[in-house]
Amino acid sequence: xxxxxxxxxxxxxxxxxxxxxxxxxxxxxxxxxxxxxxxxxxxxxxxxxxxxxxxxxxxxxxxxxxxxxxxxxxxxxxxxxxxxxxxxxxxxxxxxxxxxxxxxxxxxxxxxxxxxxxxxxxxxxxxxxxxxxxxxxxxxxxxxxxxxxxxxxxxxxxxxxxxxxxxxxxxxxxxxxxxxxxxxxxxxxxxxxxxxxxxxxxxxxxxxxxxxxxxxxxxxxxxxxxxxxxxxxxxxxxxxxxxxxxxxxxxxxxxxxxxxxxxxxxxxxxxxxxxxxxxxxxxxxxxxxxxxxxxxxxxxxxxxxxxxxxxxxxxxxxxxxxxxxxxxxxxxxxxxxxxxxxxxxxxxxxxxxxxxxxxxxxxxxxxxxxxxxxxxxxxxxxxxxxxxxxxxxxxxxxxxxxxxxxxxxxxxxxxxxxxxxxxxxxxxxxxxxxxxxxxxxx
Amino acid sequence: xxxxxxxxxxxxxxxxxxxxxxxxxxxxxxxxxxxxxxxxxxxxxxxxxxxxxxxxxxxxxxxxxxxxxxxxxxxxxxxxxxxxxxxxxxxxxxxxxxxxxxxxxxxxxxxxxxxxxxxxxxxxxxxxxxxxxxxxxxxxxxxxxxxxxxxxxxxxxxxxxxxxxxxxxxxxxxxxxxxxxxxxxxxxxxxxxxxxxxxxxxxxxxxxxxxxxxxxxxxxxxxxxxxxxxxxxxxxxxxxxxxxxxxxxxxxxxxxxxxxxxxxxxxxxxxxxxxxxxxxxxxxxxxxxxxxxxxxxxxxxxxxxxxxxxxxxxxxxxxxxxxxxxxxxxxxxxxxxxxxxxxxxxxxxxxxxxxxxxxxxxxxxxxxxxxxxxxxxxxxxxxxxxxxxxxxxxxxxxxxxxxxxxxxxxxxxxxxxxxxxxxxxxxxxxxxxxxxxxxxxxxxxxxxxxxxxx
Numbered sequence: 025x026x027x028x029x030x031x032x033x034x035x036x037x038x039x040x041x042x043x044x045x046x047x048x049x050x051x052x053x054x055x056x057x058x059x060x061x062x063x064x065x066x067x068x069x070x071x072x073x074x075x076x077x078x079x080x081x082x083x084x085x086x087x088x089x090x091x092x093x094x095x096x097x098x099x100x101x102x103x104x105x106x107x108x109x110x111x112x113x114x115x116x117x118x119x120x121x122x123x124x125x126x127x128x129x130x131x132x133x134x135x136x137x138x139x140x141x142x143x144x145x146x147x148x149x150x151x152x153x154x155x156x157x158x159x160x161x162x163x164x165x166x167x168x169x170x171x172x173x174x175x176x177x178x179x180x181x182x183x184x185x186x187x188x189x190x191x192x193x194x195x196x197x198x199x200x201x202x203x204x205x206x207x208x209x210x211x212x213x214x215x216x217x218x219x220x221x222x223x224x225x226x227x228x229x230x231x232x233x234x235x236x237x238x239x240x241x242x243x244x245x246x247x248x249x250x251x252x253x254x255x256x257x258x259x260x261x262x263x264x265x266x267x268x269x270x271x272x273x274x275x276x277x278x279x280x281x282x283x284x285x286x287x288x289x290x291x292x293x294x295x296x297x298x299x300x301x302x303x304x305x306x307x308x309x310x311x312x313x314x315x316x317x318x319x320x321x322x323x324x325x326x327x328x329x330x331x332x333x334x335x336x337x338x339x340x341x342x343x344x345x346x347x348x349x350x351x352x353x354x355x356x357x358x359x360x361x362x363x364x365x366x367x368x369x370x371x372x373x374x375x376x377x378x379x380x381x382x383x384x385x386x387x388x389x390x391x392x393x394x395x396x397x398x399x400x401x402x403x404x405x406x407x408x409x410x411x412x413x414x415x416x417x418x419x420x421x422x423x424x425x426x427x428x429x430x431x432x433x434x435x436x437x438x439x440x441x442x443x444x445x446x447x448x449x450x451x452x453x454x455x456x457x458x459x460x461x462x463x464x465x466x
Numbered sequence: 467x468x469x470x471x472x473x474x475x476x477x478x479x480x481x482x483x484x485x486x487x488x489x490x491x492x493x494x495x496x497x498x499x500x501x502x503x504x505x506x507x508x509x510x511x512x513x514x515x516x517x518x519x520x521x522x523x524x525x526x527x528x529x530x531x532x533x534x535x536x537x538x539x540x541x542x543x544x545x546x547x548x549x550x551x552x553x554x555x556x557x558x559x560x561x562x563x564x565x566x567x568x569x570x571x572x573x574x575x576x577x578x579x580x581x582x583x584x585x586x587x588x589x590x591x592x593x594x595x596x597x598x599x600x601x602x603x604x605x606x607x608x609x610x611x612x613x614x615x616x617x618x619x620x621x622x623x624x625x626x627x628x629x630x631x632x633x634x635x636x637x638x639x640x641x642x643x644x645x646x647x648x649x650x651x652x653x654x655x656x657x658x659x660x661x662x663x664x665x666x667x668x669x670x671x672x673x674x675x676x677x678x679x680x681x682x683x684x685x686x687x688x689x690x691x692x693x694x695x696x697x698x699x700x701x702x703x704x705x706x707x708x709x710x711x712x713x714x715x716x717x718x719x720x721x722x723x724x725x726x727x728x729x730x731x732x733x734x735x736x737x738x739x740x741x742x743x744x745x746x747x748x749x750x751x752x753x754x755x756x757x758x759x760x761x762x763x764x765x766x767x768x769x770x771x772x773x774x775x776x777x778x779x780x781x782x783x784x785x786x787x788x789x790x791x792x793x794x795x796x797x798x799x800x801x802x803x804x805x806x807x808x809x810x811x812x813x814x815x816x817x818x819x820x821x822x823x824x825x826x827x828x829x830x831x832x833x834x835x836x837x838x839x840x841x842x843x844x845x846x847x848x849x850x851x852x853x854x855x856x857x858x859x860x861x862x863x864x865x866x867x868x869x870x871x872x873x874x875x876x877x878x879x880x881x882x883x884x885x886x887x888x889x890x891x892x893x894x895x896x897x898x899x900x901x902x903x904x905x906x907x908x909x910x911x912x913x914x915x916x917x918x919x920x
Contacts, residue, residue, distance in 0.1 A: 124633075124766035153764065222643065337581070337795050342888060344881055345581045345798075370764040377802065380857035389858075430857050431805040451763075455743075455775040455811070463783070464747045 053079040054444060055092045056423060056437075059101035063413040064108055064398050076106065078419040081442030086415055099444075101423050104436060107393065108413055109163025109420035110428070112372050113330045113400040114284070114310055114365035116172065117154060117165050117191065118147035123370075132171050136181030137248060139272040143167040144187035144203040147196045153369045155449035158191045160373035161428060161435045163420040164201060165191060166404065170208045172286060172310075172367045180212035180241055182248075185272065186284055188404060190420070192440040205404050206308065207276050211287035211296045212241035242299060249303050252277045282306040282403075284330075288313040288339070297325055308403055310365070313339050316351045319358035328361035328403055333371075334381045346385055352395070353386030362391075363400045380429030392429060418442065488512045488526045489868065494534030494849065499541055499816065499823050500838040509539060511845040514867035519839050537862065538853055540819065541838050542588025542609075542846030543800050546757040546826035547710075547737050547790035549593065550578040550797070551618065556595025557602055561635070561649060561659045564627060565694040567603030568592045572615040578794040579618070583609045583872045585798035586848030586861040589620060591790075591830055593737070594628040596712040599635045599650065599659040601628035603698055604710060606830055608846070609864075611871050624831035626734065627698055629711035631656055631718040632768050657721045664729045667699035708734035708831060710757075714768035716744040723752045735829045737790070739780075740772035746783035755829040756780050757788040759796075760803035761810070777821060778811020788826035805855040815855055 055078070061071040063086065075090035076083055092098060121128035130146040147167055157165070170183030186206045193199035216234045220227045252273035259271075275281035285296045288311045297318075300307040309315065312329045313336075315322060322329065331352055338347045355362050364379045366372045379392040387395075401411030409418045419442040426433035438445050489511040496507030498519060510518040510525075518524060525531065549555060553571045557563040572592070582590070588609050594602030606623040636651050650656050673690040680687045701707035709726070713719050713736050726733050733754040736742060740763070742749055742756045749756060758780075763772035777787045789804050791797035800822045807813040807821060827837025835844050845868035852859040864872040 122764055122767055122770055335795060335799060337578075341577050342884060345584045345877065370762070374761075377857055381799070381802075384852075384858040384860040431802055432808050432855060434809065450771075451773040451775065451810075454771060454773050455779065458743050458746075459775075459779060459782075461744075461747070464751065 052443075053077060053084075053093060053096040054099060054439075055090065055096045056099045056101050056106060057092070059104055059106045059423065061086065061106045061413060062108075062393070064394060065412045065414050076413065076419075076421070078439065078442055081418060083413060083415055083417050083419050083421075086413055099423070099437060101436075104423050104425050105428070106413065106421055106423050107161075107428055108397040108411055109422050109438065109440065110161050110375055110396045111400040111410070112157070112162050112165035112366055112375050113363045113396075113403070114168050114172065114186070114367050115157075115165045115372050116169075116367070116369045117157060117167055117372055118149065118151045118189070118196075118369075119143060119167060119169065120369050121148070121151055121153070131169055132179070132183065133169065137269060138169075138184050139182045139207055139248075139276075140268040141169060141184035142187055142203055143169050143184060144189065144196055144200065147187065147189060147199070149193060149196050149199060151369075152450040153372065154191050155446070156370070156451060157372040158438055158440065158445060159435060159447040159449050159452065160376070161422040161424065161438060162372055162375055163191055163422065163438060163440045164188060164410065165372065166205060166365070166400070168206075168208045168284065168310075170210055170286070172208075172210075179210050181210060182245075183208045183210060185281075188406070190441045192443070192445045201406065201410075202404065204275070204281065206282045206284040207273070208310075209245070209283050209285045211285050211292045212238050213289065214238040214291055214295075238295075242295060245299065246303065249273065249277055249305070276305055277303075279304065279306060282308045284308050284310050286310040288332075290314040290317040293318050294321065297321055297327060300327075301325060311367075313348070313351075315360070316347065316354045319355060319360055322355070322360045323358055328363065328399075329355060330363045330365045330400070330403070331355075332365065332367050333374075334364070334378045349381055349385040352379075352382035352392070353388075356387055356391050361399060361403070362387075363395050363403060364392075365400075376429045377431055380431075383429060389427075389429065488517075488529035489532060489845075489865075489870075490523060490525050490529050491532045491534050491539055491847075491849065492523075494537040494539050495853075496839060497538060497540040497816075497819060497854070498839040499819050500840060503816075506535075507539070509839060509845075509847070511865070511868040514845055514869070516839060516841055516843050516845050516847075518841055532849075532863070534849055536851070538850045538859070539839070540586070540848055540850065540854055541823040542836075542848055542864065542866065543586045543822045544788075544826040544830070544837055545582070545587050545590040545791050545797050545800060545822075546735065546788045546829055547593055547792045548590035548794075548797060549595070549792070550582065550590060550794050551576040551607060552592050555592075555602065556597050558595065558597030558637075559648070561598050562600040562663050562695060563594070563598050563602050564600050564663075564696075564698045565602075566594065567605065568594055569603060569605035569619065572605060572607065572618055574613060574615050574618055578797075579607075579609050580611045580872070581794065582797045583611055583864050583866070584861060584874070584877065586801060586850070586854070586864055587797055588846040588848070588864060588866050589827070589830075589832070589836055590797070591626070591710070591826075593710060596628070596630035596634040597637065599630060599656045600663050600699070601630055601712075603627050603707075606832065608866055609871065610866055620832065622832075624706070624708055625698075625701065626708040626710050626830070627702060629660065629709055629722070629733075631711065631713040631722055632715055633766060634712065635659075653715075653718050653721065656718070657725055660722070661725050661728070663696075663699055664703065664725070664731075667696045667703055668729070670696040671700045671703065702731055703729060705732070710735045710737050712737045714738055714740045714772075716741040719745050720748060723748060723754065727752065734831070735788075738792070740769055740776060742785070743773065743776045743779035744771075746780045746785060749780065750784040755786040755788070755825075757790045757826065757829060759792065760789055760806040774806055774810035776811075777807045778813050781807075781811075781813065781817060786825050786828060787821055788829055789821045790826065801850070801854040801859060801861075802857060805857070808855065815853075818855060 056076045061074045074088045077085040119131045168186035171179035185204045187203045188201040188205045189199040252270045255270035287293045287296045309329045311332045398411040421439045423437035492508040495505040508523040510523040552568045557566045593604045604626045606620040607618040735755040739756045761774035781787045804818040804822045807818045824837035827833040849863040850859040862874045
């Protein structure tokens, strides 16, 4: 199927049945009509039957009474729901294609201090993962470098800058929302055991040794930030020597760019909070398996959490079987700002279900929806343009036939950057191709 | 006969097979899976079996009555592909490891037995790993949390064996330095190993046939030497041992079906079978079942053409399909995984539920006693607070052999006791030399799902 030629005619929208296209209009615009619109705007109730007019990439009008301008393509969404497009707050979309084939994986660079590397440099716009995620309503995503999910130990350090992109565009530059949205830091883990890949066995060491290494790693991080401050000061004073690493950390020490700190255990989270407090830098916690143990600390310090997959096993044998399921609700109740992320690529489409799973275990449904739309937009300073359906905002939105967190709900239309995108993808086309394979004669 | 003996042995070993009391579950919606949905419906449990299912069942004197108003009662979930409750189950040093079996290493203390019970799973097929074309024997367990290793084993289930095709048995992925490569290294070699093993098994069977014939003639002959590698393969040739074959790509699926047909063997289940949708006609003609993941893809080359519509496409072509977990985590929400076949491929809700209950039970040869809510079947069932295909559904109770082995309410009540016990232990620890210890733990954490090897 074809996407829309943004400069001219609507070629062949994949919006079968419900969309009538007025070809030849000067200016492309779309109007979604008769929909139940969940604007998610602060304090707003859903519009039971309303319209959204989209032009030049933005929502230009929204409400119960919107007149369709001549030439606007009409999408009749009677009986359907419209929500803001979903945002995967941490993913590796476009950085990896086939996990086992290293030639297709650009997630982890060598070295432990790579603040100057940017995810957007290596996002592959033709990745098959993008249309797959998009077809399930993920319209934009944070793409983060680093070993985000890997097996314990190792990988500590700064892996680079996370980039936020639309999940559609001819080039990565067209996809760009913010190429330098946050600095990814994998917090050191204090562990007496580590997996040795060379021997396929566990290495053990004493607590004292582990602690010494941990302290050294934390101290090094502090030294790098100090160096970045001196570098910035020297630059202001006219120094001309260029250091791309220290320059990249400028926005972090300047308080403009958040550190996205991946930490799972209670000790590591406490360490990271203490560190960022001392350093006076912004922190967003990623992962946070044991964030439920430090709720007060997170609230006191105003630290939001981008939770890793809800659907995972408890960290301890004696942890409650449902701890990973109840954590989002517990954090929300305590007043911690919570967003969800898949931390992956092929599984990015499962984002709504990671959020939905927490609803059965105490997170209010509305909070779960907000945690994959409004909240991530706020966390990354995009609230003016993304996260809700309001006039003037970028039209990243989805039309669905029910509750988007329910697996059985189907995504009918997806707008990315103000344009309806095809819902076709590798899976859909393989499905259609093999479904049409002749059956054997009986 | 064997069945009864095992049953008795399990009872003597203290497996929770002692049936105390009749139980009636009433007020909820009963998803029988094979005989429609009763709303409201009732279930009578007696002696570990389902005695009655209907809109109104007998309520015997003294029966415990469970009010399931607003809830959904379904058969216990059957996971046709699991590696929990077992230690070290991938004997990869040889290409044929049929002399090994997971039944010898059942670990009744694995907490995943309980965690999955909490997700409504009552039966799991514990398979050998996939390092070799012909792997070890499998064992089917019931999630009788609290029973010992022998007590977990599902008595009377047909025996089975793991086969594996493609990337894993050809060991194409990085081996630790210094490890010698093992034949086979290609899919061609994988088929050859299977064919050679069947040829050996046929010859072995003939040796015994000749020996028995000689004995019958009254000759004094020595019996052939027993071979524990070949005995299970003779059972495969005779159709008394089920083959569960790990596979991905369409070409390897076909080559297995053909080599099996060469020896008159029918493959019981194709496991994973991610490209099964491409050769669904052939799988249906062969008569193999298919047990697949709901939607994992792209973690390796042979999973690049995996599509979430696989289960539906295979079902449409007449294949019996189940959705499995292959993961202690995924197994906790197989109900949601089944829901994905409704979304991708348009299965009906009943078809979706069958894929995690009666279909895997039939595939494992236990469909006559497990997998649906019908009178006479084992009283294995789960009670969800919403329709189990809802993302929001939370399992409230799980029954195994009529006994409530998981209750969410009871679990929550136990947490305080657990916390107190832990605090006490920590205090005792800290009385020792605290300086050398951290606040106990930690192993490597499980990462998000894409890190998990399949």
